[in-house]
Amino acid sequence: MSISRCDLLLRADIIVTQDAQRRIVEGGAVAIDGGTIIEVGPQAELDARWQAERSLDLGRKLVMPGLVNAHTHASMTVFRGVADDLPLMTWLTENIWPVEKALSKEIIHFGALLACAEMIRTGTTCFCDMYLMEAETARAVDEAGIRAVLGEGIFAFPSPAYAKTEDAWPIIEDLHARYKGHGHIRTAIMPHAVYTTTPEILKRSWELAQAHGCIWKTHLSESETETRTSLEQFGRRPLDYLESLGISGSKCVFAHCVDLTPEEMARMAETGAHVVHCPQSNMKLTSGMARIEDLRRAGVNVCLGTDGAASNNDLNMFLEMNSAALLQKVRTMDPTALNAQAALDMATVNGAKALGWEELGCLEAGKAADLIALDLNQPNMLPLYNPVSHLAYAASGMEVCLTMVNGKVLYEHGRYATMDMDGLAREAVKVARWVKARAHKTN
Numbered sequence: 001m002s003i004s005r006c007d008l009l010l011r012a013d014i015i016v017t018q019d020a021q022r023r024i025v026e027g028g029a030v031a032i033d034g035g036t037i038i039e040v041g042p043q044a045e046l047d048a049r050w051q052a053e054r055s056l057d058l059g060r061k062l063v064m065p066g067l068v069n070a071h072t073h074a075s076m077t078v079f080r081g082v083a084d085d086l087p088l089m090t091w092l093t094e095n096i097w098p099v100e101k102a103l104s105k106e107i108i109h110f111g112a113l114l115a116c117a118e119m120i121r122t123g124t125t126c127f128c129d130m131y132l133m134e135a136e137t138a139r140a141v142d143e144a145g146i147r148a149v150l151g152e153g154i155f156a157f158p159s160p161a162y163a164k165t166e167d168a169w170p171i172i173e174d175l176h177a178r179y180k181g182h183g184h185i186r187t188a189i190m191p192h193a194v195y196t197t198t199p200e201i202l203k204r205s206w207e208l209a210q211a212h213g214c215i216w217k218t219h220l221s222e223s224e225t226e227t228r229t230s231l232e233q234f235g236r237r238p239l240d241y242l243e244s245l246g247i248s249g250s251k252c253v254f255a256h257c258v259d260l261t262p263e264e265m266a267r268m269a270e271t272g273a274h275v276v277h278c279p280q281s282n283m284k285l286t287s288g289m290a291r292i293e294d295l296r297r298a299g300v301n302v303c304l305g306t307d308g309a310a311s312n313n314d315l316n317m318f319l320e321m322n323s324a325a326l327l328q329k330v331r332t333m334d335p336t337a338l339n340a341q342a343a344l345d346m347a348t349v350n351g352a353k354a355l356g357w358e359e360l361g362c363l364e365a366g367k368a369a370d371l372i373a374l375d376l377n378q379p380n381m382l383p384l385y386n387p388v389s390h391l392a393y394a395a396s397g398m399e400v401c402l403t404m405v406n407g408k409v410l411y412e413h414g415r416y417a418t419m420d421m422d423g424l425a426r427e428a429v430k431v432a433r434w435v436k437a438r439a440h441k442t443n
Helices: 043-049 074-079 088-100 105-121 134-144 165-179 199-212 224-234 238-244 262-271 279-284 292-298 317-332 340-347 349-354 387-394 421-436
Strands: 004-016 024-033 036-042 050-057 061-065 067-072 124-131 147-154 185-187 216-220 252-256 274-277 301-304 371-375 400-405 408-412
Touching (some): 004 387, 036 043, 061 387, 067 301, 067 349, 074 105, 074 124, 074 421, 105 124, 105 134, 105 400, 105 408, 165 185, 216 238, 262 292, 292 301, 292 317, 340 349
Parallel strands (some): 124 147, 147 185
Antiparallel strands (some): 061 371
């Protein structure tokens, strides 16, 4: 048997591949070359086939794909714990938007760096972000080495990034041009919501997304209040309104989707639209319980997101998996609803599909070497019967001991390879003083 060379051979007790067969390999190995996975299988077989420049023997660890956080507002980490325990519109209009008006590039960059650090630490290797001055988030993503799909939030009113909506379009075009072909960063078109835009904004944004061949993402049907507002303003429910403007299809990614009718779910499935479920944020803001099992049965691709740290209050996808699975069991009063494998799919392969980045989300030949390892000797991971069950129901994210993107280690056993956590902690104290001086309500 001939032996081939590779950059890295990683070995661990358990490999959860999330491939089409959902293989779980005990005593497994992953061969990586040039940032790409070239083989996954039993250690003995890969040891016989590959001579690696470097070996990484993890031992009693579980290796799995990096998680995909499909809906964030990364820089809102600076608002973590500000104006808690309020309904969505009160929280947003009276507490968050007034402070956001004063945000600077420096604070947004810091918030994005802090978000990247949290996600890397808890196993997320790619996120999809809609916020303000996204060029600063892109800069943070580049520094951290994580992956991201980024879109400047588009509003019908001024934002810290632009004085009028017309000025938003050059910003969006510049972001797209700057990161076209970038290995870790992709861009998307992201109008905020139907109630914060106009028909003209929505149609123009859709045309721009089609021109660039990228995803088009918005908040949709986040609550019954949003639906009522849409009916009052446009005479249509949010999804009907978008479709009346010609906006539908597999490039559409809709965040939240709490208030949908069965007929709307069927139309989403027919057009190929994707839904990002954000259970913790929806619970905290009492937006409601999305009918995820109904969406899945209808054939809609549903993935997971944390939303921003101001309404969650974390960016931890393991906790989001757990919340999603448990919430659907209570909503349906069916203990079999949204099982562990379905929750894991939402956090990995489904998210990669929604973002159009299908090199991510699973471990198999030809996919990106974006993976994480969890310590199976942690008390909450013992004993082990079903690895997928532990990932959905037992893991907290703090078991993550290795995070790798494109074959490069970003975090290992408490040490960041690309980030200065001590410096971020010091800066957080200064930022907290700035926010508290401007917030309407703090806790």
